[in-house]
Amino acid sequence: MTDGDWENGIPDIVCLCEHGGVCNGRHRCIAACEAGIPLTGWVARNVPREVIRYADIGLKRTPADALAGRGVSSYRTQLGAAxxxxxxxxxxxxxxxxxxxxxxxxxxKIGALFDECYSEVVNTVDEGRQIESGTNCTPSAAAAFAYLMRREGGAERLAQVAYGLAGGTPDVRDILAQARTRLAREAKHRGRKADHNRAPYELGLLITAVMAKEAGKARFTFGETSPMPTLSFAAEQLTAEAV
Structure with a gap:
């Protein structure tokens, strides 16, 4: 609304009950008040209380709803968490x-962060799903990791890592194969709703594995007490790869 991206001609009617309370269109009215702009449109007064339960009466909005309003057509829940x-x-x-x-x-807040910083996360959905499928890690960890790989290391490196984590590395001693096996094994022991708490751990494990591979190490270590590592690549290496 403050950006001018709002049409007052929306046909959804603001409904007021017999006591004057807003029983439909509450979020619209609140947004207009916070934006400090007038809201015009259709208003229905004296709507019987009996029908309020069939209207939108301020249901909680989710990050997926925020991304839907920004044109994200699929994978919204996972991307919101990412x-x-x-x-x-x-x-x-x-x-x-x-x-x-x-x-x-x-x-x-998720919507604002998407707009300001992370809108490109939609461009790495395919690689994120590839990583999720290969490791059975939580969707938000895979999506966030894919985005960071592309942001810090470029599209080619992301493709190589996603391929390795999806099972494209036949050598079981390879770092990516070790990470894939470990995540898949641990996934059997976590609950279906563990994404919120589990995702940071899995993101840290994936980053640690990639950085260990970049350093030429044969093994990597990441546990419950390990700090969150930083995903970064040497600037000269990135320049050489770009050329």
Whole structure:
């Protein structure tokens, strides 16, 4: 609304009950008040209380709803969780990742972060799904990792790593194969709703594995007490690869 991206001609009617309370269109009215702009449109007064339960009466909006309003057509729940994880990675690495589950972001905050910083996450969905399929890690960890790989290492390196984590590395001693096996094994022991708490650990494990491979190491270590590593590649190496 503040950006001028709003049409007052929306046909959805604002409904007021017999006491004057808003029983449909509450979010629209709140947004107009916060934006400080007039809201015009159709208003229905004295709507019987009996029909309120059939209307939208302020249901909680989710990050997926926020991304839907920005044109993201699929994988919205996973990408919303990935945006949160990426923000924590970028700003809270000094706080141990096991405490990240205490940090909550509202749906509007996720939407704003998507707009300001992470809209390109939609361009790595295919690689994220490839990584998720190969390792059975949580979707948000795979999506966030794919985005970081492309951001820090480029599209070619992301493709190579995604291929390796998806099973394209036949050597079981390879670092990516070790990470794939470990994540797949651990996935059998976590619950279906473990994404929120488990994702930071899996993101850290994936980053650690990639950085160990870049350093030519044969093994990697990442556990419950390990700090969140930083995904980075030498500038001269990136320049050479680009050429």
């Amino acid at each position: 945006v949160r994880l990426l923000r924590l990675y970028d700003t809270e690495r000094d706080t141990h990742w096991s405490l990240w589950s205490r940090m909550r972001f509202t749906a509007p």
